[in-house]
Amino acid sequence: MVVTSSRRRKEVVLRVVEAKQRDVGKSKVRIDVDILKMIGAEPGDVVEIEGRKKTAAVAWPSYPEDRGQDIIRMDGLLRKNAGVSIGDKVIVRKADVQPASVVKLAPANFSITIDSGFVNYVKKKLIEYPVVEGDTVLIPVLNQSIPFVVIQTKPQGVVVISHDTNIILLEKPVEQGKIPRVTYEDIGGMKDIIQKVRELIELPLKHPEIFKRLGIEPPKGVLLYGPPGVGKTLLAKAIANETNAYFIAINGPEIMSKYYGESEQRLREI
Known part of the structure; x- marks a missing residue:
């Protein structure tokens, strides 16, 4: 430390x-x-x-x-x-915290219809919430979380939203890249497995220089196996989010075909 x-x-x-x-x-x-x-x-x-x-x-x-x-x-x-x-x-x-007089939010990556009732709902959810310009916040709506980006605060710096804060919601989205829908915290009862997978996948992705210095080849692939529903795909999505990697989910029935060469063609099109 x-x-x-x-x-x-x-x-x-x-x-x-x-x-x-x-x-x-x-x-x-x-x-x-x-x-x-x-x-x-x-x-x-x-x-x-x-x-x-x-x-x-x-x-x-x-x-x-x-x-x-x-x-x-x-x-x-x-x-x-x-x-x-x-x-x-x-x-x-x-933090040198100041009360927020204005916080302007925009939905991330998709448009949304805004009315005064929804603005009040968002404000209620963010009371006493500390934010910085550029942060993403998640607002729970109908059993899902809608990501909003803090595009402006007055004053600038670290601010805390209060009942006196003027919340401005924009309908036009901003491009904010990938929002971490699945993280390691979403996976229960797999602590040892997560640790092993992180060593095999996350370490080579984030620190390739270690393998180069040691003169060893990093793993080119990892096979996760188990019965349906145990969390294999969820774990793969979490790793992709945590490492900022691109994730493509491919289910077997989507590529299988009884015709010669068609399965290979579908793979090439992905």
Whole structure:
């Protein structure tokens, strides 16, 4: 762990690990209380998290088993907003928080019809939510989550949405790339399997220089096998999201054909 001072604010470097299910989707991170004291923060304070991008979240005390490990637990959406993956390092500091007077949101990648009732609903869901311009937030609607991008805040920097905040929703979408629909937190009861698959797939994708330095060939493929419904496809989607890889789901019946050469042609068309 490295503790430094920047612009009269203390900051610390922590390693990112996945959030536990109870903390997913709540703009919450888990940090050792001793580390929070080092940066002048307390549980319940908003912290600024800097990876390849900046975001903000509410700091909660770490779980007892995490004490002394210099880690920060973040869910998939917060990791995306910070531009990091599991195992990366982030800089954490106590945020200089201001109340938001205006927050402008736009749907990500698709259009949506907006009325005053929906604006009030979105505002209610985001009360006391810390945001930074460029963040993605998920609004639950009819058993699904609609992603919105924070395209402008007044003032700038880390702001917290309150009852006095003017929420502006745009109907025209913005291109925001891939939203992490499936993350490691969505997969239950597969901790050991996830760890093995991450070593086989995530490590070569993120750190190919390690294999080159050692003079060994990284795995060219991994076979996941098991009965239907155990989570093979879900795990593959989570890995693709966490590594920013492109994912194509191909089901056998989609490519099989009784005619010679037609299955091969369908594969070439994918």
